Amino acid sequence: MMHFRGLLTLVMSLLAVRPVVADNTTIINPSANFGTWEGWGTSLAWWAKAFGTQTALADIFFTRNTVTLNGHVLPGLGLSVIRYNAGASSTNKDPDGDSMVVSPDIKPSRQIDAYWLDWTNTNASSSSWSWTADANQRNMMQLAVARGANLVELFSNSPVWWMCYNLNPSGSTSGATDNLESWNYDQHAVYLATIASWAATHWGVTFTSVEAFNEPSATYWVGPTGTQEGCHFDVSTMSSVIPLLRSELTARGLTNTIVAASDEETYDLAVSTFGALTTTARGDIGRVNVHGYQYGGGRRDTLFADVSAAGKKLWNSEYGEGDGTGAQLVSNLILDFVWLHPTAWVYWQVLDVSGWGLITADNDAGTIGAPSQKYFVLAQFARHIRPGMRLIDGGSDYTVSAYDASAKKLVIVAVNWNAAQILNFDLSKFTTPGVNGALVQRWATQIGTSGMQYTAFNDTFISGTKFWSNFAQNVIMTFEVSNVVI
Ligand SMILES: *[C@@H]1O[C@H](CO)[C@@H](O)[C@H](O)[C@H]1NC(C)=O
Ligand SMILES: *[C@@H]1O[C@H](CO)[C@@H](O)[C@H](O)[C@H]1NC(C)=O
Ligand SMILES: *[C@@H]1O[C@H](CO)[C@@H](O)[C@H](O)[C@H]1NC(C)=O
Numbered sequence: 001m002m003h004f005r006g007l008l009t010l011v012m013s014l015l016a017v018r019p020v021v022a023d024n025t026t027i028i029n030p031s032a033n034f035g036t037w038e039g040w041g042t043s044l045a046w047w048a049k050a051f052g053t054q055t056a057l058a059d060i061f062f063t064r065n066t067v068t069l070n071g072h073v074l075p076g077l078g079l080s081v082i083r084y085n086a087g088a089s090s091t092n093k094d095p096d097g098d099s100m101v102v103s104p105d106i107k108p109s110r111q112i113d114a115y116w117l118d119w120t121n122t123n124a125s126s127s128s129w130s131w132t133a134d135a136n137q138r139n140m141m142q143l144a145v146a147r148g149a150n151l152v153e154l155f156s157n158s159p160v161w162w163m164c165y166n167l168n169p170s171g172s173t174s175g176a177t178d179n180l181e182s183w184n185y186d187q188h189a190v191y192l193a194t195i196a197s198w199a200a201t202h203w204g205v206t207f208t209s210v211e212a213f214n215e216p217s218a219t220y221w222v223g224p225t226g227t228q229e230g231c232h233f234d235v236s237t238m239s240s241v242i243p244l245l246r247s248e249l250t251a252r253g254l255t256n257t258i259v260a261a262s263d264e265e266t267y268d269l270a271v272s273t274f275g276a277l278t279t280t281a282r283g284d285i286g287r288v289n290v291h292g293y294q295y296g297g298g299r300r301d302t303l304f305a306d307v308s309a310a311g312k313k314l315w316n317s318e319y320g321e322g323d324g325t326g327a328q329l330v331s332n333l334i335l336d337f338v339w340l341h342p343t344a345w346v347y348w349q350v351l352d353v354s355g356w357g358l359i360t361a362d363n364d365a366g367t368i369g370a371p372s373q374k375y376f377v378l379a380q381f382a383r384h385i386r387p388g389m390r391l392i393d394g395g396s397d398y399t400v401s402a403y404d405a406s407a408k409k410l411v412i413v414a415v416n417w418n419a420a421q422i423l424n425f426d427l428s429k430f431t432t433p434g435v436n437g438a439l440v441q442r443w444a445t446q447i448g449t450s451g452m453q454y455t456a457f458n459d460t461f462i463s464g465t466k467f468w469s470n471f472a473q474n475v476i477m478t479f480e481v482s483n484v485v486i
Contacts, residue, residue: 023422023468028401028412030430030486032393034341037402039151040382041081041344043318044137044144046109047351050363052136058143060359061350064383069359072371075454077358077382081151081344082144083317084207086195087112087134088158088169088229094118100161101168103226109363110228111169112137114160115198116191124194131198138203145205150387151344153260153317154196155211157229158221159188170226176219179231186244188212193248196257210249211260211289211317212241217269235273238262239281246284258286263317265291267298267340274306288312290340292319295332300339313343320348322355326377326447330415330476333381337400341391347378376445376453380478383454384411384443392486399425403486410434410484415447416471425479428465432485438462440479447474 042061044052051057059067064078089111093099095118102111113133121128145152158169163184166172172179180188192210199205213233215221221230233241242261249257261277264270270290274282288307307314316336321328336342351361351368358378360369381400385391389402389411399414412425427433434440440460446452452475460469462481469477 023424025424025426025466026394026396026399026414027426027429028399028410029393029395030403034391034393035343037385037387037389037391038315038344039080039387040077040378041079041083041151041346042350043083043085043155043346043348044140045083045085045112045349046363047349047361048137048140049112049134050109050136050366051351051361051368052138052140055143057351058140058147062144062147062149070368070370074371074375075379075383077379078386079144079382080149080387081153081346082141082149083153083155083346084141085112085137086154086156086192087114088156088160090114090117090130090133090161092117094162095120098162098167101166101223103168103170103223105225105227106170107227107364112157112229115195116160118162119187122190122194124198129194131202141205142203151208152205153209153211154192154199154207155214155263156188156192157214158231159184160191163187164231166223168223168226169229169231171221171223171230172232173223174219175222175232177232178234178237179221179223180233180237180241185237185240186248188241189244189248192245193252193254196249196254197252200254207254207257209258209260209287210245211263212245213238213262215265215291216262217273218265235276238273239278242277242281242284259284260287260289260315260317261285263289263291266294267300267303268294271299271303271306274303274310282310285312288314289317290314292316292332292336295321295328296335300335304339304341314341315344315346316340316342317344317346318348319345320352320356324355324372324374325449326372326374326445326476327474329374329377330447334397334400334415337391337394338397343391373446373448373451373453377447377476379454380443380445380476381413384413384478384480403484405486408483408485410481412479412481413476414471414479415476416473418473420470420472422468423471424466424468426466427481427484430484430486432483433465434462434481434484436462436464438482440467440481442469443478445476446472447476
């Protein structure tokens with residue numbers, strides 16, 4: 001069906017006849033500059049603990065090769081940002097004879113092994129540390145780095161259990177109070193800085209950034225009922241820990257490794273937390289990380305304004321939901337591009353339960369199922385908007401655009417939520433809007449439960465200073481235009 005429409009578009013393009021159907025035009029605005037794209041990514045953590053030895057998965061997520069998985073032919077996503085989760089769990093007793101308190105509802109796959117076993121020695125070479133822990137997640141990190149992932153963040157969901165008041169790395173007993181013992185603020189920083197230092201000297205991994213908190217203002221990290229590692233931090237505690245982390249990194253020579261904070265759940269919490277940190281703590285942050293769990297709500301624009309006024313970078317460092325059609329992902333990602341302007345965007349778990357995973361998987365059973373349409377939807381963005389490109393303005397709420405100055409290539413990603421229609425892309429604001437008659441390559445994915453999966457077409461051509469394509473409903477397309485000069 002779509003192929004037929006594609007042919008129709010080709011014929012119309014060649015004749016340069018404007019189709020007689022309702023259409024819309026967006027004017028791509030090259031004068032905007034929302035920064036240089038740093039990359040797409042995923043957090044490792046649970047899926048990498050479960051499947052960290054599978055090189056085919058590394059090829060799928062961290063290259064742009066074509067890879068076959070269980071009979072599915074997948075275009076590699078080329079992710080280059082990874083977040084490695086510093087674990088908080090271990091089975092040893094502490095020097096007082098106490099053991100970790102385990103929430104009855106936590107799945108083993110969500111317990112990440114800690115490297116620091118007890119407080120008796122900060123020396124990483126001593127028997128207080130176990131560097132063989134967490135082998136699978138670490139292996140996937142190294143497979144990713146070997147394939148070109150170049151931005152690696154170390155993040156913590158909870159301090160190691162023995163640093164916590166209730167010895168439970170799923171959170172304090174109420175969830176509303178700090179669980180990191182007040183005398184262990186520096187120990188939490190020492191833990192993360194020591195992993196970063198060890199990674200540089202033993203694993204060949206240089207962390208770009210270290211993040212000590214995960215959704216710290218939340219009150220849902222409740223130890224007794226928790227299903228994952230998590231910990232509440234008051235903003236005042238964050239203000240204490242951030243400078244300690246900065247100085248522990250610096251003390252180990254990791255002056256180029258930045259501190260990221262605070263990975264709040266929503267845009268609005270990120271605004272209030274960033275605003276409430278002490279001046280010293282704010283000064284020690286190199287980047288603001290925010291999660292996308294406010295979806296269509298919240299003041300992305302305020303966060304962007306505050307963070308850019310402070311001269312910091314901004315990432316959407318965690319996003320996920322259970323909509324395998326890709327509709328929510330497209331909708332929220334475009335809102336991020338239009339209002340938040342992050343320079344990197346990180347999906348939470350690329351393998352996960354149906355809907356949440358780009359590829360369905362069961363971490364505890366160790367089984368991998370099928371990719372969802374959401375996988376291919378993300379490919380429409382991640383394979384084309386690449387590190388180093390300048391983020392410009394797509395000119396509408398259904399279009400995003402980026403420009404590769406060295407290749408003189410313009411990338412446009414657009415979605416049509418309406419009934420089938422022609423969408424026109426006006427390039428008249430460019431100094432050189434491509435070459436009249438030249439091919440515009442396009443790729444298309446059907447948002448939904450079936451249909452086109454990143455299907456490529458060579459049927460679209462520049463006509464003067466514009467080009468157009470016929471979009472079925474709920475189709476997302478990516479276009480690459482050559483020989484464009486801003
Ligand atoms: C396109 O044009 C129609 C008619 O003017 C309008 O209702 C619709 O919202 C426009 N936008 C998109 C994205 O289709
Ligand atoms: C750390 O521990 C190792 C192994 O016990 C030892 O060789 C080294 O000297 C210690 N380093 C410091 C700074 O104490
Ligand atoms: C489109 O053309 C490009 C450049 O000639 C080529 O590399 C690509 O394979 C073609 N794609 C399709 C779907 O024909």
